[in-house]
Amino acid sequence: MTDEIREGLKYTKTHEWVKLAGTKAKIGITDHAQHELTDIVFVELPTVGKEIKKGEELCVVESVKSVSEVYAPVSGKITAINKKLDDSPETINSSPYDDGWLVEIEIKDKTEVNTLLDPAEYKKA
């Protein structure tokens, strides 16, 4: 099984991805992470408007046997959540980088983006 590492995204060592668009960051978990978790059966998303700090628990992704925390790659305010995951958490398995996104954050501190990994760095991590 080869894990896709998509170009044009930023990554964390803890297997989150970040898609930057202006001051907004869309966040999800990587193909590697969804392979490791296998069948994702439940996602607990935060509420829109919540302020979160980099490194804090952003949401919880559960497979049949495991509970995994997803950490905020950057600080900011949550501006959108992927409601579709309430009914179809398996979307993360089938489309980790597109339809399976988790949340969108309004970035508070742009300099934090510099701490994220580019695809080549993530591949080595």
Next chain:
Amino acid sequence: MVLRSPLYDTQVKLGATFTEFAGFEMPIQYTSIRDEHMVVRKKVGLFDVTHMSNVWITGPDATKLISLTTVEDAARVEDGKSQYTEILRENGTIIDDTIFMHLGEKYMMIPNAGMNQIITTWLTEQAKKHHLKAKIQDVSRDYVILAIQGPLAKETLQKLTDTDLGNVKFFGCQYVKIAGVDCILSHTGYTGELGYELQITPPSKAAGVFDAIMNAGKDSGIQPIGLGARDTLRLEKAFMLAGNEFEGGRTPLEATLGWTIFWDHEFIGKHALLKQKEQGTFQRMTCLQCTDKGIPRHKCDIQQEGASVGIVTSGTLSPCLNIGIAMGYVAHDKREPGSILDIIVRDKPIKATVIKPPFVPKDWATKQ
């Protein structure tokens, strides 16, 4: 030290991912838990459960020793029968649950993973204390244990033996040749499906038997199954997992295993149980099916109107029902079937209904 099954190389080739369980590195899954779970409910799956223990009990007082140390009167268990039972401390709490097989002059006991030394020592001490002539041998590392489970288990295994499996009753056990290898076969399992468990010695013969079963089941869609699905399969049937359900010291009465107790004989823990039975107001094992989304897990609190009434010992998403299910201990007066309780998952209550076990009935797959 982490032990590996003699089938480790076979499992690596089959694409297993591994986990450590009770000191063993065992496959947790091959494809995915949900996929493997459904294969066992609908077709047939092959498990390596070598992490379980094997103890021979022999000698003129073997029957007496088992009767003394379990809630079963072993004298009632005929030759060729397997029996599920529990081994108790003097205070009535469960040391381990186990199956023993009556094989002629001998008994083979199957304690849980990692319990071989504890049980061997306990039985040896009790034999000495009560002047019973019995020999207790831990042979756990001399045996590989395979379980073949699912509605197509019988026809798959029948291809590999001259023994008519139609004559082996549920909870029957006997010596058989499978794919030319001498095995002890028991018509038992931990999935709630039709199935068999095989004890194979020496371990070097096991890979051949494993491969032969995989080949024989090819047309039936057989797959190797990991411990992940083993746990979800047993949980849907509300079968106990010793490490979870008996953690912290629980009696068979609390675990609602009263049906396994043969009261009409003397056994270690009996007096404590009689006392508890008379007193009556103890927590009891209870099955809860969630009506809200969310998955209950080990140690989640169970509440009613904000007050704690129990604790979850095992919880998962049920692959068959696609909803959270939990087993746990609940106050004796809060567990009427139909009662609605809250299970607290990450500080939030999830509604769950008390049901009568099992969560998934027999022959569930045929009714889909």
